[in-house]
Amino acid sequence: MPVIPKTKPYRVGRSKTGLGLFATQPIKKGTKIIRYFGPLLDSKKAEDDAIENKYLFELDKRWTIDGSIRENVARYINHSCKPNAESDVKPRKKKIVIRAIKNIAPGDEINYDYGTDYFKAYLKPIGCKCDACEKKRAKKKAEERAERARVKAKENAKDARKAEKKANKKTDELAKETAKDKAKQRAKAKAKSTSKSSASAKSDRAAAKSRRPAAGKRVKTKSSPAKTLTSRAKAA
Numbered sequence: 001m002p003v004i005p006k007t008k009p010y011r012v013g014r015s016k017t018g019l020g021l022f023a024t025q026p027i028k029k030g031t032k033i034i035r036y037f038g039p040l041l042d043s044k045k046a047e048d049d050a051i052e053n054k055y056l057f058e059l060d061k062r063w064t065i066d067g068s069i070r071e072n073v074a075r076y077i078n079h080s081c082k083p084n085a086e087s088d089v090k091p092r093k094k095k096i097v098i099r100a101i102k103n104i105a106p107g108d109e110i111n112y113d114y115g116t117d118y119f120k121a122y123l124k125p126i127g128c129k130c131d132a133c134e135k136k137r138a139k140k141k142a143e144e145r146a147e148r149a150r151v152k153a154k155e156n157a158k159d160a161r162k163a164e165k166k167a168n169k170k171t172d173e174l175a176k177e178t179a180k181d182k183a184k185q186r187a188k189a190k191a192k193s194t195s196k197s198s199a200s201a202k203s204d205r206a207a208a209k210s211r212r213p214a215a216g217k218r219v220k221t222k223s224s225p226a227k228t229l230t231s232r233a234k235a236a
């Protein structure tokens with residue numbers, strides 16, 4: 001990590017995406033923080049035009065600053081879509097200054113917007129990791145989660161209603177079935193009792209028959225001696 005004089009209001013430190021530049025003192029809105037510097041590249045020169053790295057900062061169509069040198073501490077400043085600083089580009093002076101656009105408190109990470117071209121080329125493909133984009137993503141995720149939960153709750157309620165309906169239908173069917181069974185049982189029982197009573201009547205008749213005395217043993221059919229006597233006396 002580069003050694004930075006204590007008089008400077010910043011230090012290089014760990015950030016979410018690697019290293020970053022952090023305020024060590026309050027930095028007032030509008031004040032210059034640091035210069036972004038490096039060799040000047042002339043796009044008209046083939047060897048300059050061939051240089052390619054992430055720290056190239058275009059001044060105008062012709063001139064570009066190659067900020068990849070170690071001494072350029074400003075290269076540690078990360079991009080933000082909602083920054084607290086800006087790059088003040090002065091093409092005529094061939095100078096770039098990073099300036100606070102908000103009051104920056106000690107401990108805050110300093111950042112500026114790298115611009116659309118850089119964003120499209122380097123950040124969009126991997127997803128911007130700045131606080132604003134992270135917050136946006138987190139919000140979106142939370143909303144998606146909430147939406148999923150809503151949909152699931154709706155589905156659960158629907159399923160519960162369906163299950164209840166099914167259960168009610170089953171109970172109804174069961175009740176109907178039971179009623180049918182009971183009716184059947186009643187009918188069966190009735191049929192049984194009818195056949196039983198006719199059978200018992202038959203057996204009753206049979207019993208009565210068997211109780212009747214045999215014809216030969218009947219006293220009535222034998223002429224009583226008294227009667228015989230009177231009829232004999234009548235004859236005499």
Ligand SMILES: [Zn+2]
Nearest residue numbers: 081128130133
């Ligand atoms: Zn962003």
